[in-house]
Amino acid sequence: MRVVSVVGARPQFIKAAPLLRALRSSHTSVLVHTGQHYDANMSRAFFDELQLPEPDHYLGVGSGRHGTQTGEMLARLETVLTADRPDWVVAFGDTNTTLAAALAASKLCIPIAHVEAGLRSFNRAMPEEINRIVVDALADLLLCPTGTAVENLEREGLTRGVHQVGDLMAEALADACSRAAAQSSVLQRLELTERGFVLATVHRAENTDDRERLQRILRGLESASHPVVFPVHPRTRAALADVALGPGSAVRMIEPVGYIDMVRLISAACVVATDSGGLQKEAYWLGTPCVTLRDETEWVETVEAGGNTLVGADSAAIAHALAQITPTARRPDIHQHPPPSRRILDLLTAA
Numbered sequence: 546m547r548v549v550s551v552v553g554a555r556p557q558f559i560k561a562a563p564l565l566r567a568l569r570s571s572h573t574s575v576l577v578h579t580g581q582h583y584d585a586n587m588s589r590a591f592f593d594e595l596q597l598p599e600p601d602h603y604l605g606v607g608s609g610r611h612g613t614q615t616g617e618m619l620a621r622l623e624t625v626l627t628a629d630r631p632d633w634v635v636a637f638g639d640t641n642t643t644l645a646a647a648l649a650a651s652k653l654c655i656p657i658a659h660v661e662a663g664l665r666s667f668n669r670a671m672p673e674e675i676n677r678i679v680v681d682a683l684a685d686l687l688l689c690p691t692g693t694a695v696e697n698l699e700r701e702g703l704t705r706g707v708h709q710v711g712d713l714m715a716e717a718l719a720d721a722c723s724r725a726a727a728q729s730s731v732l733q734r735l736e737l738t739e740r741g742f743v744l745a746t747v748h749r750a751e752n753t754d755d756r757e758r759l760q761r762i763l764r765g766l767e768s769a770s771h772p773v774v775f776p777v778h779p780r781t782r783a784a785l786a787d788v789a790l791g792p793g794s795a796v797r798m799i800e801p802v803g804y805i806d807m808v809r810l811i812s813a814a815c816v817v818a819t820d821s822g823g824l825q826k827e828a829y830w831l832g833t834p835c836v837t838l839r840d841e842t843e844w845v846e847t848v849e850a851g852g853n854t855l856v857g858a859d860s861a862a863i864a865h866a867l868a869q870i871t872p873t874a875r876r877p878d879i880h881q882h883p884p885p886s887r888r889i890l891d892l893l894t895a896a
Contacts, residue, residue, distance in 0.1 A: 546633070549626065550576050551622065552576070558804075566886065630655070662680075663696075663698045664690075664822075690712040714826055716885050722879075729806050741815065773795050811833055816835070826847065837854065
């Protein structure tokens with residue numbers, strides 16, 4: 546069996562790592578990197594730390610407007626897939642890379658497996674939501690991380706090829722936890738103490754492209770009683786040039802960090818404030834309270850379990866949540882049996 550896995554952004558590198566290891570053990574695995582994330586801290590560092598193989602094809606698309614970026618990916622992926630003719634194309638998550646991979650494969654009648662199928666925020670103003678809906682409609686295997694995702698697809702009339710397989714990101718995190726504790730020196734480098742800081746990330750278009758919304762988020766973070774460590778996504782850095790921090794702000798902006806350092810920061814923070822879907826999950830699994838800087842989340846299980854609080858971009862709500870939130874009583878088990886990578890491999894082989 547010949548499988549082409551298409552990645553382009555940080556969360557996809559993490560999800561792909563355990564599946565690529567499983568594929569390489571018994572099948573031909575081809576890795577395509579679209580170049581959606583190309584900054585060294587957002588791409589190269591993850592390939593090194595996750596021990597990902599060098600991409601067989603690097604498309605170098607880079608950033609750009611949604612239509613331009615997706616169209617360029619589609620054209621370049623079509624060339625690769627036409628020459629390669631794999632048995633499967635695997636697409637991960639909800640980015641423009643995901644959409645382009647599914648469109649290119651569907652036009653060439655190559656079966657598509659969608660990792661993280663069925664997630665819904667029910668907010669079609671989010672580009673990611675449109676990507677999810679379209680890719681799920683095109684996919685032949687819909688690989689759901691949760692029962693809620695399966696139910697979402699059922700409501701849309703999608704039942705064929707739907708399987709609940711668990712979460713590849715949890716599998717990657719389980720492997721990274723011991724490495725982070727033993728290898729990461731990020732707390733020492735940044736002079737941080739366990740549970741003595743807030744970890745914040747902001748990168749969603751709804752927050753970075755709206756100056757007033759971004760300003761309200763910053764005001765909320767500035768109210769934290771602990772220092773706020775803010776690894777700044779390249780997309781966010783440009784937006785921040787127009788948004789001023791208050792005098793003496795506790796918000797400390799740093800360059801993006803690698804996966805192992807980020808796992809260590811999440812596990813050591815007193816709270817995570819983020820608009821990232823991946824960080825919501827990682828915080829939940831690591832037992833760190835999360836304040837989500839969005840009005841809704843596709844990871845509703847984290848809210849229902851009491852580990853995640855939705856605050857949107859309301860400065861007062863952010864400040865209140867950061868002051869009130871307490872650690873959850875129990876950490877969920879991130880070890881899944883059999884592991885998601887094995888379940889996915891078995892489904893690809895059997896189909």
